[in-house]
Amino acid sequence: MKKMGRFGFYGALLFILGLVLASSIGSAHAQLKMGFYSKSCPKAEKIVQDYVNKHIPNVPSLAATFIRMHFHDCFVRGCDASILLNTTSGEQTERQSPPNLSLRGFDFIDRVKSLVEAACPGVVSCADVLTLVTRDSIVATGGPSWKVPTGRRDGLISRSSEALNNLPPPFANINTLRTMFASQGLDLTDLVLLSGAHTIGVAHCSSFTNRLYNFTGRGDEDPALDRNYAANLKARKCRSISDTTTKVEMDPGSRNTFDLGYYNLLLKKRGLFESDAALTSNSASLREVNKIVKGSVKDYFARFGKSMEKMGRIGVKTGSVGEIRKQCGLVNS
Template sequence: MTSKSSFLTFLVCAALIPVLFEATDAQGLRSGFYKKTCPKAETIVRQTVASFVAKDATVAAPLLRLHFHDCFVRGCDGSVLLNSTKGHLAEKDAMPNLSLDGFDVIDTAKAAVEAACPGVVSCADIVALAARDGVALNNGPSWQVETGRRDGRVSSASEAVANLPSSFGEIAELKAIFARKGLSAEDLAVLSGSHTIGNAHCNAFSKRLYNFTGKGDRDPSLAPAYARTLRSQCPRGDETSIVEMDPGSAVSFDTSYYTRVSNGKGLFRSDAALLHDKVTRDLVYQYTGSASKFFRDFGVAMGKMGNIGVLTGARGEIRRHCALVNA
């Protein structure tokens, strides 16, 4: 995955990977938006992501998470990238976002794109493209990313807290949060599959191990043997250690996450919650047996998510630096 041969194979074959759904012109976005104004934009982003993954394959998961956390707060406008200012906390400093990573990849891609086409390509589009490319480089699907997003100028930590789903969320809460963003229970099930890559801090799930109902108990939906393994990795009170969300598959985008969920080995309570609704439960079992269906549905769901609340046309701006609004 991190070899030079894999890197070169990706660059040569990326354009040949079948598009998983038909491109549409939603909310002003379109395929090939930068074809005339910055024709190498998508190639530059792809090469940047590939160079980082070649050194560390685990960076793909943070890029996917950045896109998700961006889109669920104010829409896909790059607001998750903005720095806090004096007296104002931005999204990246909200509690749910303190473990976000991958900002250096986005900044590097932005600098390279700016060198080629100053003031043309938005940070929001770079985030969307980088998420897609990171997944493809971790043996996952590719999909058509429509571009044309512009960057927002507002970023609020309180809005991040209010809009991001919790890793401890139950199914009704999760479905309601997704519905507010125009996403279905089916989208919830398939996008949860992103947990097949990446790591998590112990404090994101330790309540399931030590104090599930406030009585020092374990979440009964968690397989006992898996719970013992997690306790050995995350001692009581551990806030800093990390574990693989899908052990043995943390850098390979596949369906093993769904197998684990069906066996009571989903890391988060929100993973286990998928079994508490017929629609999401049925999809957990379907995806367990069909990588092709999962990949196809994942591409479609990512396309829908990438259209949430986008700024196009004259709205927003094209930031020169992703962490700062233009003067």
């Protein structure tokens, strides 16, 4: 047999290590499955759904914050509920990071978790609770549904700096967005589909006032923003570049309705964030936007759901990795 050279040996070793890594990733995904708690906590998903159906109709705006919370969780260390951890000592957690300071509803997640804990102590993870609450709250407000395979475990680490570095900012251009999504295993189609969640909820003026008052540092407007819309925002909503408190509907007139309004606004140059406008700055993403607008709501819901399920699998911890937190804001002692 011919002797294997030095580089041949290391090449073979790297190939084997690659197979091991791929196998471990595959097995982690395999451990997420529909009805994961069917034997260990058979009423878990119904407990979540019942609580959501009882309370979300009274505060439908929470649906928007939960889908954002889920997104922000998955993009930092994977979908492991690290965003729910409180700062107890040392470095601040993701929850205290600037992109997450406007999030709310943590107490809602805590109440759901306590109900599940009462039924099945130490069985259902906070990561699964957050994922289920997100899906169920969107459905409760008339939005799309999607499959939520369960079996996630909770992370032990949460760092504010990582949230700042890994979450796409509202001023991101299309190249930055594509790169950040690709790093999470999501493609351009996922980017466009998931951005549709901006059809519900609100944004603070501080996230986009530079587009109104000082886009290039010369006191100018962003030319990618409709002039009439910009004038209206200045006159009625964000009256100064320093406004940090006023909120603006992402999809004016239907902020609690999950529909195609967001994409129609994009084509009219009325997306609030630079990252919204970016979706029409690239021929491939613009084609996807037009495809959605020309299609049916039913088709969009189905495609959005598949991307949400895909996002919900990012970096999941399963098996013996991580833990099942007793309280979502604290790691177990």
